[in-house]
Amino acid sequence: MKFLLFFQANQSAGMMAYLPFILILAIMYFLMIRPQAKRQKEKQEMIKALKKGDKIITIGGIHGTISGFKGKDGGAILLQVDSSTKITINRSSISSLASAGNDEPTEVIESGS
Numbered sequence: 001m002k003f004l005l006f007f008q009a010n011q012s013a014g015m016m017a018y019l020p021f022i023l024i025l026a027i028m029y030f031l032m033i034r035p036q037a038k039r040q041k042e043k044q045e046m047i048k049a050l051k052k053g054d055k056i057i058t059i060g061g062i063h064g065t066i067s068g069f070k071g072k073d074g075g076a077i078l079l080q081v082d083s084s085t086k087i088t089i090n091r092s093s094i095s096s097l098a099s100a101g102n103d104e105p106t107e108v109i110e111s112g113s
Contacts, residue, residue, distance in 0.1 A: 047091050055098035058089060063098055
């Protein structure tokens, strides 16, 4: 009988030793992993919802307007950078949508050497 009580007390003390690790993992999940997964899901939805005429910014910092899509699944985007320049980029290289309030044309400044 004494052995059984000792075994149960020892087993519950062993489970309590894992409690800090479980709490640390739970805190990491709610503060780091879950918010990152939410941001990634929102970005994927934004990329799927792109349409012609949207102003975007690429990961490399290129600003432009979507002028069309290439490929069967629309995996490549034709991006109009200025009035005479169009480039092809992958959907995965889009960072974000450009702010809608900045509709003024870009002024070209040339440095005098």
